[in-house]
């Protein structure tokens with residue numbers, strides 16, 4: 218064996234080779250808007266110029282200070298909400314009595330399934346910041362029983378290597394997997410890159426993928442590409458992975474999210490996401506009459 222091929226294997230092991238690097242096909246700034254009761258969100262996916270990126274319906278970066286928040290509201294169905302707190306804490310409570318507090322770095326992967334009514338309110342007095350991703354479910358999973366997968370910050374797998382620090386929310390990075398089960402196959406990685414570091418991250422071909430920059434500036438796609446800044450969403454082309462560089466003097470933090478497209482029709486009215494208009498009308502009816510998954514709403518004390 219020649220020494221070149223040995224070196225090649227070593228390089229492959231250190232930083233996986235990306236043969237078909239994805240490039241940035243669209244870049245959109247998530248501006249601030251009002252949501253819920255006085256909460257401020259930067260909407261990435263879900264904004265008018267970025268309606269959906271199959272299987273993703275929405276990504277919000279929220280800033281909430283009491284008394285603002287997301288008081289009682291329904292979610293039917295066919296999708297999951299992934300809440301990830303960055304700063305402070307969020308207390309949630311649903312109509313089945315499931316409640317808790319999601320602190321900084323904690324994760325809640327909630328399958329709304331046939332229906333959930335809940336509230337999401339800031340737990341701290343100060344500023345609370347977090348992210349919420351909505352992952353669509355296939356028609357066969359839309360009416361499943363609601364379910365929660367919850368991970369505390371200390372239980373989220375993390376790899377620190379060559380100036381890169383990744384928290385593996387879903388999927389895999391650097392050979393380490395997340396225990397979260399994703400009904401719609403999803404990758405969700407939270408990267409922090411030191412100045413001068415370089416990343417090669419594989420992404421399954423055929424999956425839709427995007428980057429959301431939380432803080433700092435980075436170069437994605439080609440080394441010669443232009444820089445992207447905080448709160449920009451970068452939609453990636455198809456390919457077997459993405460390359461990223463931190464050429465700045467500050468730390469760069471971003472989410473890399475990818476998922477297998479469902480290729481199904483999406484009919485959405487606010488928190489109701491189904492395949493057809495008839496199913497949406499049914500969901501409204503069920504919600505109004507407290508049936509087909511909304512039974513527990515009958516004796517639920519609503520909080521404004």
Ligand code: FJH
Pocket residue numbers: 252253254258275277278279286287288289290300301302307337346347348349487488
């Ligand atoms: C009234 N009550 C409208 C109402 C709307 C809602 C909503 C919220 C989030 C969210 C975003 C980021 C997070 C930390 C963890 C949650 C979101 C987060 C997305 C819609 C339609 C509630 C009560 C209302 O919930 O928690 O990061 N984003 C899309 N709206 C509501 O939840 C009117 C009277």
Ligand code: FE
Pocket residue numbers: 287290292298335337
């Ligand atoms: Fe909600």
